[in-house]
Amino acid sequence: MKSSIITDVKHFRLCGLAATVAAVAVACAAGLADAPKPGTVAPGIIGTTADGKVVSLKEELKNGPVLVYFISTTCPVSRIATPQYTKYAKAYQAQGIKVIGVVNSGKDGFLKWNEAHAAPYPVVLDPGYKVIRSYGVEKAPSSALISKDGKVVKFWSGFSRGFLEETSAASAKALGKAPIKIDFKGAPANWMAG
Template identity: 30%
Template sequence: MVTAVGYFHQRDIPKDLAPQLEGQSLDGIFIDLKQMYPQGPVLIYFWATWCPYCRIVSPAVAELSQEYQVIGIAMQSGSKEVVAEYMRNHDIAFPSLNDPQGILTAQWGVKVTPTLLIVGTDGKIAWVTTGATSKLGLQLRLKMTK
C-alpha cells in the first residue's frame, strides 16, 4: 500500500534529467542547479510552512545542508518575508527559493509536501521520497548517489 501511494504521489515527477531550477534564494544568493550537481549530489526539498510533516523533516534537512548541497523550495507558503520569518522562527537554515504560486512545484511534478529529490552529478534524478523521512535515510541516499 505504501509503495502504491508513493508511486501515485510521484507519478508526474520527471524520471530522468532534472528540470531547470534557478533563481534567487530568500537570502539573496543566486541558485543554479546545473552549476551545482557537477560538484556532488544535490538534495532538493519541496516543503511548506503549513505542512505538519515538514516540521519534522526541515530540521534534518537543515543539518544535512552543513555537509551536502541543498535547495529548498517553499511551496505556496506566502511572501518571501513570511517564509524567511518562518525559517528564522523555527531555526531552520538552508538555501530556499520561494514558490508562492506553485510554478516551480508544477514544473517538477510535485504533488505533496514534503517531497525530497536527490540529483546526481549527471543531472539525473536518483532518488525521490515523499512524506516524512529520517536524516539517516536521506544521508544514506546522498552517500550512495554519484
C-alpha cells in the first residue's frame, strides 16, 4: 500500500509539472502569429530609427523588394549574423533590394546595438514586439524577403551560410537578375539560432 501512495504522489507531481509547462508555453505563444507563408501579404512595419526617422515597409516597397532582418540585441548568434547581413545589404542595396532591421530591445539596448554595428540600412526599434509577433519570429536572427508587391517570398528562421546563399538567390530572382557572389566567410555552415 505504501508504494502505491508514493507512486500516486510522483504521478501527481509529474502531471502538475506537465500542466505548468503547457500553461507557460501557451502564455508565451499568446499573440504570436505563425511565420508568414510564401505568397501571403507581409505584415506591415512602421518603426523609428535611432535618429528619429520613421521607416515604413509600405514606403520602402515602392522602390523594390525588401529584406526584413530580425535582431536580438542580447543574442550571440545575432552578433555573428549581423556582419553577414551587412555584406548582403552592401551587395544588394545597390541592385534595388532594401533592408530593414527590426530590433527587439528597449531604447538603451537599441542605441548600444546601433552604435556597435553601424548598419548600412535602417534599423527600427520594436519594444512591444508588435512587428516581431506579427511575423511569428521565434528565433533570432530571422529574416523575410518581401516582393515589391508586398508578398512574402520566403521566411528564414535562424541563420547559416546556406540561408544567406538562399537569401541571395531569392533576392536576385525577385530582381530578375543573376545572384551576386558574396563571400559569407565567417557564417556558420550549420543552422544556428538564439
